[in-house]
Amino acid sequence: MTAVLFTCAGQRVDIVSAFGRAGATTVAADLDPLAPALYHADHKALVPHVDDPGYVDALAALVAEHDVRLVVPLTDLDQEIVSREREALEPALVLAPAPEVCRTMGDKYLAHAFFEEHGIDSPRTWLPAEIPDDVRFPLLVKVREGFGSRHIYRADDPGQLEFHLRSTPVESMVQELCLGEEFSIDVFCDTEGRCLNAIPRSMIQSKGGESIKGESLRDPELIEHGARVAETIGIVGPANVQCFREPDGSLPVTDVNPRFGGAFPLPLAAGSRYPELALALARGERPEPSLGEFRAGVVMTRFFSDLCLVEDGNGELVPFAEELPHPIAAEPGQG
Incomplete structure (x- = not known):
């Protein structure tokens, strides 16, 4: 089984669990001992802050300890760091584009300038x-x-x-401000920058900048647009392309996040197989592009979940699964 290290794992239980179902041995790392994703991985580890001089060394130690073959940064916080230090994390493959791509896409003004320079519509x-x-x-x-x-x-x-x-x-x-309808396109590229798939989705509702309701769309124009943008930028691995369809028919791009998007469960349910593609890259394989191969009409509606922890006999926090023997609060109407 291929071991995968997830950095800044945070709340991304959806991604860690999906890789586990795809056959990976999952290793989650985070600064926060209460990060939920830690407790949904096969192995968990606490690491220093991303700005700490020992951060990369801590990740490299996990790579060696667990024979990690794939490193997946889950937020913008350390993506450029692990991309720049990919040699220190060998033999694992870092699933991120070049540092300059991370830097440019992380600065929205530099990203806009890049889009204009390369013929990509931008507001x-x-x-x-x-x-x-x-x-x-x-x-x-x-x-x-x-x-x-x-x-x-x-x-x-x-x-x-x-x-x-x-x-x-x-x-x-x-x-x-764009005047048309907003869309997101979840793309995945190989280590050569070829777009393997691009799955558009509607933005039915967002909260805090994250899509919580949406639908996968069979839209050839958006599929082609997402693939072209990803390949022009030089994406490696996942990215989320955000754009609008304006009244004049243009598709201005407002943002590109070179990582798995917040609405990862939707393209996954639509058949993206992005975790399987990532594991194939880690094994040195070269999957062929399959643009447009996904299920349209899959609707996602997200909700909050929770995880309760208790200390085990060694002072470690572990998931609490025992059923409570009786209600700890009165039922409605019982005073």
Whole structure:
């Protein structure tokens, strides 16, 4: 069985569990001892903060201990780090694009400049000191480096724009608000940058920048668009391409996250087999592209779950599975 190390595992129980079902031995690493994904992996490990000088050494030790063959960063926090230090993590394959790709896509203004330079439609975007007089409101004041829709503000007129630029605590850019329908395209590329599949989905509802309701779509234009964007950027492994279909028919890209998206369960249910493709790459195989091979019409609606832990006899936290002998609170209507 191929051992897979997940860094910054956090709450990504869905991804860790999917790789386990695909036949991997899963190793989850995180700074937080209460990170839920730790307790859904075959092995768990606490590691230093991503900025700690010993972070990569801690990951390398896990690679050696568990004979890890694939390293999958699950957030933006350490993706560039593990990409840059991939030699230190050998013989494991790091499932991430080159460091400069991680850096460019992580800075939304640099990403916009890249899109324009390479012929990929992108909403008109400016640095705060470069906003022209003919801008079309509404505008968005957006953090250049961030995630989860934090520090994004809508401005409907010049007064609101001035207020948000003055009050935002982070380095920001200004972008025209797209007027069409928003889509996400979950792609997966091999180590040569070939797009193996691209699965579009609707954005029925999002919360905190993460899709919580959506549907897989059989849309040839979006499939081709996602594949072209991924291959132009140089994606290796998974990525999420966010775009709009504007009234003029253009497909401006607003964001590309070179990792598994928050709505990972939807393309998985639609038949992406992305964990199996990742494991094949780790074995040195070269899967052929299968663009458009997935099930359309799969609807995802997400919900909260939970995990309760108790200390075992050695002071370690372990999942608590024993049924409670009686209710710990009164039933509704019983006072």
